[in-house]
Amino acid sequence: MNEFAIFWEWLAFAARWLHVVTAIAWIGSSFYFIALDLGLRQRPELPPGAHGEEWQVHGGGFYHIQKYLVAPATLPEHLTWFKWESYATWLSGFALLAILYYAGADLYLIDRTVLDVSAPVAIGLSVASIALGWLVYDLLCKSPLGRSDTGLMLVLFAVLVAMSWGYTQIFSGRAALLHLGAFTATIMSANVFFIIIPNQKVVVADLKAGRTPAAILGQQAKQRSLHNNYLTLPVIFLMLSNHYPLAFATQHNWAIAALVFLIGVLIRHYFNSLHAGRGNPHWTWAGSVVLFIVIIWLSSEPETLDGLAEAPPSPVAEAFMASEHFPAVRDTVMGRCAMCHAAVPGWEGVRRPPKAVALDSAVEIAERAREIYLQAGVSRAMPPGNVSGLTEAERALIVTWFEEVRR
Structure with missing residues (x-):
């Protein structure tokens, strides 16, 4: 198993998790203080220099807040x-x-x-x-x-x-x-x-x-x-x-x-x-x-999604395409995935390829090798509900293909 690819995926997950949590904390406090600032009330008995005050109730208690400009x-x-x-x-x-x-x-x-x-x-x-x-x-x-x-x-x-x-x-x-x-x-x-x-x-x-x-x-x-x-x-x-x-x-x-x-x-x-x-x-x-x-x-006018297939493959993609397992992997992905992941999806109800990922060309499949390995090889995330019937042997083939090249 390619430990580095799995570690990197979890590292991205951890960073995303941290980012979401800290963003919630920042946005929450920001929204709160803007609302607090706009809701301040003035009265003659405020202390010298105080711009306004507000009473709030939360968590079973009362808060008396005063702002100094x-x-x-x-x-x-x-x-x-x-x-x-x-x-x-x-x-x-x-x-x-x-x-x-x-x-x-x-x-x-x-x-x-x-x-x-x-x-x-x-x-x-x-x-x-x-x-x-x-x-x-x-x-x-x-x-x-x-x-x-x-x-x-x-x-x-x-x-x-x-x-x-x-x-x-x-x-x-x-x-x-x-x-x-x-x-x-x-x-x-x-x-x-x-x-x-x-x-x-x-x-x-x-x-x-x-x-x-x-x-x-x-x-x-x-x-x-x-x-x-x-x-x-x-x-x-x-x-x-x-x-x-x-x-x-x-x-x-x-x-x-x-x-x-x-x-x-x-x-x-x-x-x-x-x-x-x-x-x-x-x-x-x-x-x-x-x-x-x-x-x-x-958004009704789609972007052309076949540009990458016309461009020359990257060195990494060339290595995956040179693998002896690539023809079988290519046929598997095109047969099990490309009905949705295509420039013009053939699956009923799918108008755009999910995440704009088109897998209907050899170059695109090679460029997306790591994603295919993680989504359909190591995990069972794709296809959703295994609607296209990807077999365990085909998943094992994807794993073997990726790990032999990235060894």
Whole structure:
């Protein structure tokens, strides 16, 4: 048994598990504090410097919360910081990006019908684009444009649309939407690391030194926190998009991603308005539904999926194709899997190949050797319910083929 392939698969699972858990912690605390901030109430008896207060009930007890817009007159001994949720989410996400897309660049990151580059070049473009995104965003926020929340958000949306289109011109569709999510999530986490927490630390240091903290520090942190609030829902969609080929494997995937940002803004506007006591703008839900219908319509024109078969096989794929077992494996996969995993699926009710994986060519089968080994050889995940009747002898053949080549 190829222990390394199995170990790598579990490593990816562990990284994904950690990423989901930390993201839940970060998003949960972010949503909570935005709702708390918008729900604050003012009254004459508040302590000096207090901006508002709120009473909450949860877990059988009552909580009395007061917010100071800059800082209280005296600093309490115990102060809870919210930062590691953000840092751990980004670190685990980048680890998952490296495990899946960098280590598997030839399969997941690169589409040679889009841009024929080597794995190191593709990885370099990935890292550079993610870092550049934060630099451009930070400069825009610190520019005179940053004084206008509306103007800044419009320019940032234009940047995200441009990056959405740009990524589809460099990477595979699956990697393009994933990278747009990483691009946006990096901005969000960097906001915490470079602006929100440092500004709060300056405020704490000023208080300890007996100085009055500058109000601009809190204003900057609040602006970045607001941006994070509006970007959260689109990022979640983009991170999940790699499981849905109608999102990433269509001609208009970049436009779908752009519309998702608008849907996210509309939904957050509804909840922000509700929490702030500014009414229930139900029109935001109608707008979201209309945009989602447009997304469904845009996804109806499929992306050409036979490009990889026309491209020359990678060195790894050539090794699998040179195996004496390959002809039998190829016939098995085409007979048991290609009725669904084909550019034009023949199985009733299947309109697109699952996960945009087409196994109706020798090159594609060789390129997907590791996935076939894990999904149909070592495990029984494929075919679903063994509907095509893949035999134990055929599964053993797949295992033998993969392990002899990767020995």
